[in-house]
Amino acid sequence: MTKIATWNVNSVKARLPHLVDWLKTASPDVVLLQEIKCVTEEFPRLEVEAAGYCCEVIGQKAYNGVAIVAKQKISDVIYELPGGADDDHARYIEGTVGDVRVASIYLPNGNPIDSPKFAYKLGFLERLRVHALGLFASERPVVLGGDYNVCPTDEDVWDVRAMARDALVQPETRAAFRKILHQGWTDAIRTLRPHGRHYTYWDYFQNRFTRDHGLRIDHLLLSPAAADRLKDAGIDRGPRAKEKASDHTPVWCELQ
DNA sequence: ATGGTCGGGCTCCGA
Numbered sequence A: 001m002t003k004i005a006t007w008n009v010n011s012v013k014a015r016l017p018h019l020v021d022w023l024k025t026a027s028p029d030v031v032l033l034q035e036i037k038c039v040t041e042e043f044p045r046l047e048v049e050a051a052g053y054c055c056e057v058i059g060q061k062a063y064n065g066v067a068i069v070a071k072q073k074i075s076d077v078i079y080e081l082p083g084g085a086d087d088d089h090a091r092y093i094e095g096t097v098g099d100v101r102v103a104s105i106y107l108p109n110g111n112p113i114d115s116p117k118f119a120y121k122l123g124f125l126e127r128l129r130v131h132a133l134g135l136f137a138s139e140r141p142v143v144l145g146g147d148y149n150v151c152p153t154d155e156d157v158w159d160v161r162a163m164a165r166d167a168l169v170q171p172e173t174r175a176a177f178r179k180i181l182h183q184g185w186t187d188a189i190r191t192l193r194p195h196g197r198h199y200t201y202w203d204y205f206q207n208r209f210t211r212d213h214g215l216r217i218d219h220l221l222l223s224p225a226a227a228d229r230l231k232d233a234g235i236d237r238g239p240r241a242k243e244k245a246s247d248h249t250p251v252w253c254e255l256q
Numbered sequence B: 001a002t003g004g005t006c007g008g009g010c011t012c013c014g015a
Helices: A016-026 A045-049 A118-138 A171-181 A188-192
Strands: A001-006 A028-036 A053-060 A066-070 A074-079 A092-097 A100-106 A142-147 A216-223 A230-235 A251-255
Touching: A001 A016, A001 A100, A001 A142, A001 A216, A016 A045, A016 A251, A028 A045, A028 A142, A045 A053, A053 A092, A066 A074, A066 A092, A066 A100, A118 A142, A118 A171, A142 A251, A188 A216, A188 A230, A188 A251, A216 A251
Parallel strands: A001 A028, A028 A100, A100 A142
Antiparallel strands: A001 A251, A028 A066, A053 A066, A074 A092, A092 A100, A142 A216, A230 A251
């Protein structure tokens, strides 16, 4: 059994105790991290290795940054999403662990929707669609995990009215996400829990977590070869309940 | 009713 998780940690340095703790208690084989918020050289490699994990990292100063953390060695790594000639954001890393190709994706937030940030988000989704097509065609087990900053349906939003102007729920955003899904990818959480509210993110404001006013924006997309092996998936709210928590919590799946 | 709270890096940006 292989357990693969995605977690936007909102600063890997601020979250290091929580991360190491979760590696020990949840014992995932692979964790796809987003928003590490440090340059590559400052990633806490020694502490993660001491917990029994390898890491591959692409960071930048202050913002963004993604990593793959795995018990086994990580090979054939690429450190950016192809097709972004003038894109210097550290938002994509992809590598092979065992026989599974995994990607850690930090999709642009895209707010406000009348700014260039929204166009950048839609452009990134289109680049991801093109790249995902190649991964899909490989017929390998592939897991595209990350903070997609997309609420696929209204059921993934605690308050549709409050979010109406938000980039995470716009029809264009959802259409671009669906275009990827429709290649044949399986949304691990929605497949195992077709109904109900299963949030992965709660804003720091207004005690949103304790009131379960959240969003489902962190996703694990599985290629058919991976989906055939899907045994379980879940959202571990434990880390979000802690003091000094990230605003996101880990989402995981188990492949046989 | 456009607030509220984080993290990073340095007086404000991004989420």
